Amino acid sequence: MSGPAVIRNGGKLPLSQIPVLTVSDFRRDILDSVSKGARISALFGSPTGENIRLIAVLAWRDTGSISVLSAPVQKSYPALTPDCPQAHLFEREIFEQWHVMPEGHPWLKPVRFPDSEKTSDMGVTNFFQIEGEEIHEVAVGPVHAGIIEPGHFRFQCHGETVHHLEISLGYQHRGVERSLVNGPNSKSLHFIETLAGDTTVGHATAFSRIVESLAGIRAPARAQVIRGIALELERMANHIGDLGALAGDIGYLPTMSYCGRIRGDLLNLTAMLCGNRFGRRLVVPGGVGYDIDSENADKIAARLKSAFRDAESAIGLLWETPSVLARFENTGALSRETAVKIGLVGVAARACGLQRDVRSDFPYGIFLLSHIPAATWESGDVFARAFVRWQELQRSYKFILEQLAALPDGAVRAGENPPIASGHLAVALVEGWRGEICHVAITNNEGRFLTCKVVDPSFHNWFGLALALRGQQISDFPLCNKSFNLSYCGHDL
Amino acid sequence: MLKVSKVRLQQGYRTMKWPDGPAPEMPPHFTGRPVISGDCCNGCGDCAKVCPTGAIAVADGKISLDTGLCIFCGKCEKACSKDAIKFGNDFRLASAKREDLVVQPGNDMTPNAYSEAIHKLFGRSLKLRQVSAGGCNACEADTNVLGTLAWDLGRFGIQFVASPRHADGILVTGPVSKNMELALKKTYEAVPAPKIVIAVGACAVSGGIYCGQKETHKGVPEIIPVDLFVPGCPPHPATILDGLLRLLRK
Numbered sequence: 028m029s030g031p032a033v034i035r036n037g038g039k040l041p042l043s044q045i046p047v048l049t050v051s052d053f054r055r056d057i058l059d060s061v062s063k064g065a066r067i068s069a070l071f072g073s074p075t076g077e078n079i080r081l082i083a084v085l086a087w088r089d090t091g092s093i094s095v096l097s098a099p100v101q102k103s104y105p106a107l108t109p110d111c112p113q114a115h116l117f118e119r120e121i122f123e124q125w126h127v128m129p130e131g132h133p134w135l136k137p138v139r140f141p142d143s144e145k146t147s148d149m150g151v152t153n154f155f156q157i158e159g160e161e162i163h164e165v166a167v168g169p170v171h172a173g174i175i176e177p178g179h180f181r182f183q184c185h186g187e188t189v190h191h192l193e194i195s196l197g198y199q200h201r202g203v204e205r206s207l208v209n210g211p212n213s214k215s216l217h218f219i220e221t222l223a224g225d226t227t228v229g230h231a232t233a234f235s236r237i238v239e240s241l242a243g244i245r246a247p248a249r250a251q252v253i254r255g256i257a258l259e260l261e262r263m264a265n266h267i268g269d270l271g272a273l274a275g276d277i278g279y280l281p282t283m284s285y286c287g288r289i290r291g292d293l294l295n296l297t298a299m300l301c302g303n304r305f306g307r308r309l310v311v312p313g314g315v316g317y318d319i320d321s322e323n324a325d326k327i328a329a330r331l332k333s334a335f336r337d338a339e340s341a342i343g344l345l346w347e348t349p350s351v352l353a354r355f356e357n358t359g360a361l362s363r364e365t366a367v368k369i370g371l372v373g374v375a376a377r378a379c380g381l382q383r384d385v386r387s388d389f390p391y392g393i394f395l396l397s398h399i400p401a402a403t404w405e406s407g408d409v410f411a412r413a414f415v416r417w418q419e420l421q422r423s424y425k426f427i428l429e430q431l432a433a434l435p436d437g438a439v440r441a442g443e444n445p446p447i448a449s450g451h452l453a454v455a456l457v458e459g460w461r462g463e464i465c466h467v468a469i470t471n472n473e474g475r476f477l478t479c480k481v482v483d484p485s486f487h488n489w490f491g492l493a494l495a496l497r498g499q500q501i502s503d504f505p506l507c508n509k510s511f512n513l514s515y516c517g518h519d520l
Numbered sequence: 521m522l523k524v525s526k527v528r529l530q531q532g533y534r535t536m537k538w539p540d541g542p543a544p545e546m547p548p549h550f551t552g553r554p555v556i557s558g559d560c561c562n563g564c565g566d567c568a569k570v571c572p573t574g575a576i577a578v579a580d581g582k583i584s585l586d587t588g589l590c591i592f593c594g595k596c597e598k599a600c601s602k603d604a605i606k607f608g609n610d611f612r613l614a615s616a617k618r619e620d621l622v623v624q625p626g627n628d629m630t631p632n633a634y635s636e637a638i639h640k641l642f643g644r645s646l647k648l649r650q651v652s653a654g655g656c657n658a659c660e661a662d663t664n665v666l667g668t669l670a671w672d673l674g675r676f677g678i679q680f681v682a683s684p685r686h687a688d689g690i691l692v693t694g695p696v697s698k699n700m701e702l703a704l705k706k707t708y709e710a711v712p713a714p715k716i717v718i719a720v721g722a723c724a725v726s727g728g729i730y731c732g733q734k735e736t737h738k739g740v741p742e743i744i745p746v747d748l749f750v751p752g753c754p755p756h757p758a759t760i761l762d763g764l765l766r767l768l769r770k
């Protein structure tokens with residue numbers, strides 16, 4: 028067989044159609060594809076009898092297609108990372124999960140410390156160190172000063188200048204991927220909903236689309252629209268919260284205070300869809316759990332308009348205040364070239380001028396019919412990441428109002444879910460508020476999940492934060508960190 | 521400066537009146553405290569079969585639902601052909617005792633959360649350190665929101681602080697991942713005694729959907745003693761605030 032198997036976002040294919048290459052062809056094919064503009068959406072191991080099969084899922088934005096290729100490996104294979112940095116965390120994960128050694132990987136460190144039964148070993152790794160006169164090391168975490176998730180940060184500093192930041196995670200590891208194996212079952216969707224709780228709608232949508240694809244069903248049009256509304260409400264709530272928190276990190280209190288409250292208003296709108304502020308119970312395989320009646324739709328639209336008016340004035344202050352701009356501009360900048368190399372996604376990528384957005388590159392559901400243009404900015408700094416969020420807020424707002432006013436008729440559930448296909452692979456991409464969410468499922472001969480790979484956008488982007496800190500002041504860390512606002516549990520799974 | 525003042529006027533005064541005024545309105549489809557009716561249950565056990573966390577037990581035709589394990593997904597309510605389980609609008613779920621979280625027919629009382637000893641120590645000022653130990657960032661977010669001007673936690677003398685040394689207790693979210701066990705213990709030990717522990721969310725109370733995972737514990741009580749249990753997945757901010765206030769009897 029020649030060439031990789033190609034599917035669309037939300038498509039499936041029989042395992043027999045996935046090319047099985049030698050490791051060297053597999054490697055060459057990935058490097059070749061990446062040089063031609065493809066991006067690694069997922070790279071992982073899946074068990075086949077005694078061996079492990081490496082599977083690569085590559086996203087091609089120019090054609091909107093997804094290619095899948097595989098290669099059996101035994102104890103080791105030549106690492107991709109030295110030639111393709113965006114593979115680095117995937118290869119560390121492959122080593123940690125399957126003990127397959129990517130030979131030549133420059134920093135083969137733990138990703139999640141999955142087997143740290145002895146807790147004293149948790150977080151212990153050979154941190155990169157700089158030596159020299161007046162060089163000092165600052166260690167932060169796992170427990171942080173605010174109400175946020177745990178992670179460990181190691182800074183190598185000379186005076187106030189950070190020369191290197193190493194981020195060591197895994198504290199939130201709960202075994203989500205392992206627990207999805209042999210599913211789907213009554214717990215699967217709840218693991219997905221709580222995999223990164225602030226992205227409940229995004230992950231539940233990706234997972235539901237995987238199950239629908241494998242079961243050969245389609246969520247009705249009305250459900251697709253409700254999913255789209257919920258996804259954009261989730262984006263708006265988080266973006267507003269982030270802009271407020273960015274203002275807080277530089278001591279600009281008006282925007283911080285207002286946005287904290289307005290974020291709550293947006294969460295309450297999601298609660299009006301399903302009773303839960305994070306969208307639990309809303310997106311389910313086959314459709315959505317709750318319909319919106321016209322009275323409720325009108326109420327949501329009215330409250331959204333009022334919340335957006337408040338957001339507009341609160342956030343508008345940021346762009347008119349010189350002291351805010353002075354702190355945002357040229358802080359934590361990443362170049363476009365770096366962003367491409369390390370495979371950034373979402374807001375962080377678009378803030379480096381990259382047109383990367385699942386909604387426009389790999390459209391599905393309502394986004395096939397109603398386009399939300401990708402918002403970009405060129406400067407790659409905290410300002411860009413803030414300003415892209417503001418542009419996206421305006422576009423999501425417009426989209427939600429349009430959709431609420433034009434809900435298609437019909438059911439919101441496709442009926443009972445038939446069993447899922449055996450011996451298949453399915454891929455679903457969703458543009459969550461942080462960026463590309465990728466779910467890949469492989470089913471065994473009994474129609475159960477053999478492997479369920481979940482890639483939260485944070486998995487791609489944590490390294491971007493580490494690079495953004497280089498040459499910055501250590502006091503800029505909170506600001507840079509918030510401008511990425513990545514998920515710990517979405518990474519740790 | 522003029523613009524800042526103009527925006528300030530536009531944003532208005534937005535701190536809610538509750539608990540002195542009316543409580544915030546819960547949304548449609550909200551799943552609050554479940555009410556179980558004993559008369560119509562035929563003991564079929566359909567509710568227990570669909571429960572993803574094993575929060576329901578049916579014995580002798582009597583349902584008991586552990587709101588500490590419950591993730592309020594509402595599947596049992598839908599599965600019951602006799603309408604024996606109904607999730608109501610009551611967001612007051614927190615309890616000082618773990619066993620009081622179990623709801624049975626005829627028992628629709630708000631569980632007691634008050635502790636006289638804690639009231640005496642911290643009734644006027646309570647400083648908390650937050651530890652997320654495997655939380656999904658939903659409980660964290662709805663705890664964080666209490667600090668915004670809408671809820672204004674500070675008006676009750678309750679505040680989140682940046683060091684355990686400054687704290688009177690810790691508020692924990694998540695099932696306690698094995699990888700956070702040591703950090704949680706160390707944080708607890710770093711808080712000067714007397715100190716309290718508050719477990720927020722199904723995961724922290726019992727492990728929730730992660731109960732039985734080999735990567736996690738079954739909630740905070742497995743590691744350190746808990747003084748207040750706040751159920752929910754995640755609990756509504758009103759549920760968390762209500763729990764804190766009833767603990768201190770403000």
